[in-house]
Amino acid sequence: MEPECIFCKIYSGEIPSDILYSDSLCFVVRDIQPVAPSHLLVIPIRHVTFLDEVEDDEFDLVAQMFKTAVSIAAEEGISQSGYRLVVNQRDNSGQVVPHLHLHVLGGDRLGVIG
Numbered sequence: 611m612e613p614e615c616i617f618c619k620i621y622s623g624e625i626p627s628d629i630l631y632s633d634s635l636c637f638v639v640r641d642i643q644p645v646a647p648s649h650l651l652v653i654p655i656r657h658v659t660f661l662d663e664v665e666d667d668e669f670d671l672v673a674q675m676f677k678t679a680v681s682i683a684a685e686e687g688i689s690q691s692g693y694r695l696v697v698n699q700r701d702n703s704g705q706v707v708p709h710l711h712l713h714v715l716g717g718d719r720l721g722v723i724g
């Protein structure tokens with residue numbers, strides 16, 4: 611827990627937020643500024659800023675984030691229509707919140723990237 615971190619504060623309840631799902635490793639909230647009709651964030655409970663800080667023996671955390679994204683997409687009803695998973699890392703990606711998170715974006719046709 612980082613005292614000044616928005617996502618740590620959401621998990622601790624210091625910032626009120628509707629936690630849609632949680633398990634022992636991660637939790638899910640709706641993005642406060644959605645850029646798609648469905649815009650969810652899968653967030654690890656442990657404060658990790660970047661993927662390259664995830665320890666070699668801790669990658670079950672990343673697996674759990676993806677697994678959670680798949681099930682939350684199903685609950686959101688966007689599995690068949692399609693969705694995009696995004697992890698922003700550092701400055702060139704535009705990462706704003708320095709606590710690792712996986713964006714789940716769907717509910718409409720998304721712009722083509724890549």
Ligand code: AMP
Pocket residue numbers: 616620625627639640641642643644651697698704705706707708
């Ligand atoms: P990123 O640019 O990948 O760091 O994305 C951070 C995301 O967190 C942005 O899409 C923000 O809209 C979102 N965000 C910031 N504060 C909150 C909050 N209190 N609750 C939900 N989402 C938030």
Ligand code: ZN
Pocket residue numbers: 611612615616617618619656657658708709
């Ligand atoms: Zn944090």
